[in-house]
Amino acid sequence: MAEGPDVTRIAQLIGDPARGAILSALMSGRALTAGELAREAGVTPATASGHLSLMSEAGLIWPRKQGRHRYFALADDDVAHALETLASLAASKGHLRTRPGPRDDKLREARVCYDHLAGRRGVQLFDSLAGRGFLTINRENVALSQLGRAEIGKLGVDVAALESNSRPVCRVCLDWSERKSHLAGSLGASLFQRVVELGWFHRNVGARDVTLTPIGERAFDAAFPV
Amino acid sequence: MAEGPDVTRIAQLIGDPARGAILSALMSGRALTAGELAREAGVTPATASGHLSLMSEAGLIWPRKQGRHRYFALADDDVAHALETLASLAASKGHLRTRPGPRDDKLREARVCYDHLAGRRGVQLFDSLAGRGFLTINRENVALSQLGRAEIGKLGVDVAALESNSRPVCRVCLDWSERKSHLAGSLGASLFQRVVELGWFHRNVGARDVTLTPIGERAFDAAFPV
């Protein structure tokens, strides 16, 4: 014993129902206020406040003061990645939250994973880029190929700007509903932002699912063919 | 709420100190008896037994009766992957278990991650394969390229046999100490088994770290150059 990172502490924080609900809500990628998160978790503001300060201190979430509100967001995509991995494991072991409502199907089709696209459409995007040779492996993980760098530029994403940033451009994230990879990292975020700008997807306020618009239906398939 | 997998349940199981210690011990990839795990976690056999049945029921570990012993192992590499991801997150947030002993350096150099090689040497292996074009992305994740399939065969690994198995051949696993990818999946397992057979590495009994033998020192670098 006494070697390495303390998995227990992090898992303990995630492993409380109220805190789990809060983190799930933040997986939408939006910053939410303490009150909203309290309602989401089904606890009083007082209780939620305690949870939020614990998780902030642990570095899982990132508090931001703004007027008389305090907004909270996931600290970074490392946290989002860990949560998605746990969700994937839970799904494969059959640990589903009871009462899978009708919204479940919509989530499987397309949803936000922190700041990028997930679900069937997220996997389609990744598969399309990979299948056409836009992505390649480098010593880190996944990276844009020369071909990909040129093609992605045509979609209106400033690749050079992403690469000048310290955040990894490409990361893979295991999709819990599809059990395949989808694209995270700054490129994943930018591509998602772009398809929303283009009006292909519509983000439902306060929810995690996103819907493909009629225009997007054709355009997305054309831009990201499998 | 009420959508998707129940992250909370899994995290709650991992988030107990005794259970965390048990899972950490099982990350060595060996199957251990209930008594050994109790000692590892610093609890009585009675307490450990309770933990073990909980985790078995949840599908995290896999009990195997053998005589009057019961051996436990991690259920599959999905579990190992999730644990490693959590460890990586914990490390990045500075949640280290206190008292980082001298064994820590050895673990960073090379260790077992469930059934494959991790640490600096594990990352070296992955980088070497990737850098020489032995690995490529397919629509799933990472896969052997045509070139890689031929070259790996020369190392004494029966690739065809691996591919006939249902277990994924290639998977990436984020290394908590190096913060880079290393190779998991059946190929990762086979390659590790092979380098141990060849006498390049020595597995320390009952521990997670592995040491490079004098012969292995040269041979491993020659076989997996960066």
Added chain:
DNA sequence: GAGTCGTTTCGGTAACGACCGAAACATCGC
């Protein structure tokens, strides 16, 4: 200034669950 809204701190309660010892159960060796 007073009033309102959002958030946090404090004190106290209640419940969950980790833990142990003792006893029961199972398997092995003799």
Added chain:
DNA sequence: GCGATGTTTCGGTCGTTACCGAAACGACTC
């Protein structure tokens, strides 16, 4: 058969912690 060893079940204790209401705090509006 018997004892020894490994494991599980059962009661009961204790510590941790999630939770709430009330009150304090801070910021905005009028």
